[in-house]
Amino acid sequence: MIEVHALTKRYGDRAAVDRLSFAVRPGRVTGFLGPNGAGKSTTMRLILGLDTPSAGSAWIGGRLYRDLSAPLCAVGSLLDAKGVHGGRSARAHLAGLAASNGLPRRRVDEVLELVGLDPATAARRTKGFSLGMGQRLGIASALLGDPEVLMLDEPVNGLDTEGIRWIRNLMRSLAAEGRTVFLSSHLMSELELTAEHLIIIGRGRLLADTPMREFIDRHSGQGTLVRSPEAERLRAVLEEAGARVSADARGGWLARGPSAEAIGELARAHDLALSELTPRRSSLEEVYTAMVASATEYRGATDEPEEPSRERSDTP
Numbered sequence: 623m624i625e626v627h628a629l630t631k632r633y634g635d636r637a638a639v640d641r642l643s644f645a646v647r648p649g650r651v652t653g654f655l656g657p658n659g660a661g662k663s664t665t666m667r668l669i670l671g672l673d674t675p676s677a678g679s680a681w682i683g684g685r686l687y688r689d690l691s692a693p694l695c696a697v698g699s700l701l702d703a704k705g706v707h708g709g710r711s712a713r714a715h716l717a718g719l720a721a722s723n724g725l726p727r728r729r730v731d732e733v734l735e736l737v738g739l740d741p742a743t744a745a746r747r748t749k750g751f752s753l754g755m756g757q758r759l760g761i762a763s764a765l766l767g768d769p770e771v772l773m774l775d776e777p778v779n780g781l782d783t784e785g786i787r788w789i790r791n792l793m794r795s796l797a798a799e800g801r802t803v804f805l806s807s808h809l810m811s812e813l814e815l816t817a818e819h820l821i822i823i824g825r826g827r828l829l830a831d832t833p834m835r836e837f838i839d840r841h842s843g844q845g846t847l848v849r850s851p852e853a854e855r856l857r858a859v860l861e862e863a864g865a866r867v868s869a870d871a872r873g874g875w876l877a878r879g880p881s882a883e884a885i886g887e888l889a890r891a892h893d894l895a896l897s898e899l900t901p902r903r904s905s906l907e908e909v910y911t912a913m914v915a916s917a918t919e920y921r922g923a924t925d926e927p928e929e930p931s932r933e934r935s936d937t938p
């Protein structure tokens with residue numbers, strides 16, 4: 623578990639992280655979201671003791687990072703996949719890390735296999751590595767100490783579809799083993815598939831700490847896509863029943879108000895044939911974009927905001 627209490631980091635008179643409090647729980651993947659410059663990387667650096675907070679604290683498994691006796695066995699991280707000495711081979715890099723952290727050498731082979739770096743690739747100097755190979759090596763380093771907590775900043779950045787799917791499956795399986803997995807990503811569609819829980823920040827402050835499904839459901843512009851060969855009659859019936867009806871870009875009507883079941887009943891009662899009846903949910907990207915836009919508008923209008931969209935609905 624990662625716990626952050628009133629964490630604050632100021633650079634000059636500007637707070638990059640501002641009284642941030644949240645917990646990242648084990649057994650699920652938690653996504654970390656926020657616009658550029660929101661403070662995600664700074665928060666991760668503070669958790670890892672790479673930077674000193676101006677106020678507040680961050681705990682990993684109930685301890686401050688500096689008090690961990692074997693940090694690599696408590697938390698694995700990937701903040702910058704290029705932070706590897708290019709003149710060394712992947713294997714030498716991992717062997718060096720293992721030796722300096724008192725880990726058995728066989729663990730190097732285990733993690734190389736786990737991340738799919740074959741022996742020939744592992745023997746090559748990392749400066750010739752593709753982005754995907756570099757990410758795999760970064761993840762191998764993070765997994766070397768078999769840690770309970772994993773924290774990754776933009777792990778799918780620049781990866782191809784295969785690499786992205788691989789990371790998704792790996793993160794989900796690590797969480798299923800009971801580990802704490804915390805990752806940031808700008809790829810919303812991917813995060814929606816990978817994470818079950820979300821921490822969202824804006825300007826260093828907490829905007830939401832919520833299960834993914836709940837966040838999308840609560841903010842979705844709920845509606846039902848409905849089509850009939852008798853389009854105009856369908857519209858009239860829907861409006862008569864109090865639905866707000868608009869033309870959908872894909873054809874048919876988007877009806878807001880009555881549920882899909884109610885619309886089905888209505889059509890039956892009016893002897894109207896339907897060719898489509900689909901409840902429509904927003905994507906994470908749609909919901910998140912709308913939330914950030916409204917937070918930004920609010921903030922543009924008032925200098926000292928009161929976290930307009932902030933919400934918290936965590937399951938203990």
Ligand SMILES: Nc1ncnc2c1ncn2[C@@H]1O[C@H](COP(=O)(O)OP(=O)(O)OP(=O)(O)O)[C@@H](O)[C@H]1O
Binds near residue numbers: 656658661663
């Ligand atoms: N060493 C530093 N000195 C001064 N300002 C900094 C420093 N590090 C970060 N900042 C500022 O703190 C704010 C938060 O930056 P941070 O990199 O944590 O955001 P982020 O959410 O990770 O952004 P991105 O999504 O673009 O990676 C930014 O305004 C950034 O310019």
